[in-house]
Amino acid sequence: MNGMGMMGSGFMSLYWILSTLILIAGILLVLWVIARVVRRGSLSPHVKEHDHAVRLLKERYARGEIDREEYLQRLKDLRD
Numbered sequence: 001m002n003g004m005g006m007m008g009s010g011f012m013s014l015y016w017i018l019s020t021l022i023l024i025a026g027i028l029l030v031l032w033v034i035a036r037v038v039r040r041g042s043l044s045p046h047v048k049e050h051d052h053a054v055r056l057l058k059e060r061y062a063r064g065e066i067d068r069e070e071y072l073q074r075l076k077d078l079r080d
Contacts, residue, residue, distance in 0.1 A: 053078055 054075065061071040 050078060 057066075057071065057074055057078065060066050061068075066074070
């Protein structure tokens with residue numbers, strides 16, 4: 001050996017450190033994207049439909065198109 005140790009030159013150690021950091025950054029990026037998608041509800045269109053239905057029901061109740069009893073019953077039906 002020429003005095004460079006088992007890893008060769010110091011560049012090999014630097015390569016492993018940088019590649020590990022890049023891998024960790026990639027994993028964190030993927031986790032961040034998944035968290036954003038889940039928070040927005042993109043994976044669950046049923047939730048968006050439910051929110052839209054509840055909003056329409058509230059609007060009908062606010063306009064006086066349905067009474068309180070009908071509003072509460074329909075809201076209960078939507079939640080089930």
